[in-house]
Amino acid sequence: MRTVPSILHIDMDAFFAAVEQRHKPSLRGKPVVVGGVGLRGVVSTASYEARAFGVGSAMPTALARRRCPNAAYLFPRFGAYHEISQVVMGILREFSPLVEPVSMDEAFVDLEAMTQGPPKDEQEVRAHARRLSALVAERTGLTASVGAGTSKLVAKVASDADKPHGCVVVAAGSEQRWLDPLPVRKLWGVGPATADRLHTMGATTVAELRALGEHELVSLLGNAWGGQLFRLSRGRDERVVSAEREAKSVSVEDTYPHDLMDLYSIRAAVTELAERVVRRLREGGHTGRTVTVKARGHDFTTVTRSETLAGPTDDVRLLLPAALRLVDGAAAAATGQMRGIRLLGVGISALAEYAQGDLIAELEGLGEYTPQGAETDEAHAPPAEPAPVPAVTMYGPVPEAPEARHWLAGQDVRHPQWGPGWVQGAGLGRVTVRFEGPDTPPGRIKTLDVADPDLEAVDSAEVARAALPQEADIAAERPAGPDVGG
Numbered sequence: 001m002r003t004v005p006s007i008l009h010i011d012m013d014a015f016f017a018a019v020e021q022r023h024k025p026s027l028r029g030k031p032v033v034v035g036g037v038g039l040r041g042v043v044s045t046a047s048y049e050a051r052a053f054g055v056g057s058a059m060p061t062a063l064a065r066r067r068c069p070n071a072a073y074l075f076p077r078f079g080a081y082h083e084i085s086q087v088v089m090g091i092l093r094e095f096s097p098l099v100e101p102v103s104m105d106e107a108f109v110d111l112e113a114m115t116q117g118p119p120k121d122e123q124e125v126r127a128h129a130r131r132l133s134a135l136v137a138e139r140t141g142l143t144a145s146v147g148a149g150t151s152k153l154v155a156k157v158a159s160d161a162d163k164p165h166g167c168v169v170v171a172a173g174s175e176q177r178w179l180d181p182l183p184v185r186k187l188w189g190v191g192p193a194t195a196d197r198l199h200t201m202g203a204t205t206v207a208e209l210r211a212l213g214e215h216e217l218v219s220l221l222g223n224a225w226g227g228q229l230f231r232l233s234r235g236r237d238e239r240v241v242s243a244e245r246e247a248k249s250v251s252v253e254d255t256y257p258h259d260l261m262d263l264y265s266i267r268a269a270v271t272e273l274a275e276r277v278v279r280r281l282r283e284g285g286h287t288g289r290t291v292t293v294k295a296r297g298h299d300f301t302t303v304t305r306s307e308t309l310a311g312p313t314d315d316v317r318l319l320l321p322a323a324l325r326l327v328d329g330a331a332a333a334a335t336g337q338m339r340g341i342r343l344l345g346v347g348i349s350a351l352a353e354y355a356q357g358d359l360i361a362e363l364e365g366l367g368e369y370t371p372q373g374a375e376t377d378e379a380h381a382p383p384a385e386p387a388p389v390p391a392v393t394m395y396g397p398v399p400e401a402p403e404a405r406h407w408l409a410g411q412d413v414r415h416p417q418w419g420p421g422w423v424q425g426a427g428l429g430r431v432t433v434r435f436e437g438p439d440t441p442p443g444r445i446k447t448l449d450v451a452d453p454d455l456e457a458v459d460s461a462e463v464a465r466a467a468l469p470q471e472a473d474i475a476a477e478r479p480a481g482p483d484v485g486g
């Protein structure tokens with residue numbers, strides 16, 4: 001156990017929405033929702049102004065529109081976010097070579113690995129955290145929240161404790177006391193299904209969860225997850241900050257102390273596993289396309305079933321129905337006529353970075369979500385090759401078909417007469433553009449023909465680069481501090 005809270009977790013505040021507000025002056029101080037804007041779209045990020053109306057991440061966009069009809073609903077511009085993410089990760093590496101990016105807007109930094117030596121005490125950690133936060137603001141124009149603790153768990157929970165622009169350092173030795181009053185949902189990996197089951201057991205806070213005891217948690221949630229959750233509830237987390245993480249697939253599995261005997265408990269367990277796997281997927285900034293369910297019967301017969309979705313996604317509402325369909329078949333095959341499932345697992349493979357199934361489906365006109373069955377029994381066939389990811393990149397401009405230009409809300413454009421702008425909406429052969437750029441005053445709206453040959457799509461990464469403070473300005477302002485080695 002560390003005696004100095006030297007693990008930092010940094011998390012950009014409402015990242016996607018904040019970038020949109022930075023690049024689109026007319027949206028500053030206004031509700032902004034970034035995500036899939038179609039019928040089945042899901043909110044990725046809501047600005048704080050939109051959160052005040054009850055809009056939040058992973059909510060169906062249709063519901064968000066009912067709660068906050070006046071928000072700007074924008075497609076993500078991953079190229080721009082990626083560009084800014086690189087700047088943030090670069091700042092973190094100036095502090096310590098040991099940086100573990102979790103997603104585009106989130107990373108762990110281990111200050112023990114600092115080139116000029118680890119921080120000696122909590123005050124030094126706090127000074128580094130403040131400086132880091134100041135540098136991010138200066139070089140990106142955006143705010144971040146920083147948490148520090150003796151473990152990744154505590155650092156992560158701490159960065160979330162005082163958003164936005166927070167800085168929370170949890171002193172070594174006070175972890176348990178600090179975690180105790182928090183809701184169980186704050187603990188790593190606890191999704192709605194786990195939280196519901198814990199609430200049923202009378203545990204709404206971390207202290208109550210801990211009071212249930214390890215034995216109770218294991219019989220409720222299985223060996224691996226129940227045991228891990230008990231350790232987390234005590235602030236115990238041995239995971240190290242690791243600079244290399246390459247995952248081709250993510251999966252979670254659990255063995256149960258008592259065989260699961262009925263479909264109801266099997267389905268409840270799969271729901272929990274699916275939520276955990278989606279969390280892991282999102283933490284890695286990934287989406288996946290092939291869902292695999294593994295079931296092991298009482299006699300160790302192991303069956304896996306998989307299904308490939310129409311497009312990659314990180315939406316549990318798309319993945320869970322597939323997992324539930326698969327587990328019915330897998331459980332039946334693993335147990336035969338006989339009772340009892342002792343192990344279940346849920347995995348997702350064919351990972352893609354930062355692409356969203358609903359967006360891809362909308363872009364490609366794939367329409368309805370239609371899973372394509374692809375079943376394999378582990379005993380008889382080798383695991384299926386992951387299905388290829390559709391060749392749609394979310395980094396650059398949207399691919400253009402010359403005959404029908406497809407403008408997306410939020411997309412960057414330029415017009416020789418009106419200058420830089422972004423698409424507010426399109427339909428009925430017209431496209432509405434607000435002509436403004438990151439460094440102009442709020443601009444005016446013009447309505448143009450969708451086929452207007454003068455209207456040009458612009459790469460969002462280019463817009464992001466141009467909006468960053470220039471290198472020369474930064475070098476002049478760079479305060480003395482940790483070595484900027486390498």
Ligand SMILES: [Mg+2]
Pocket residue numbers: 011012013014015105106
């Ligand atoms: Mg964030």
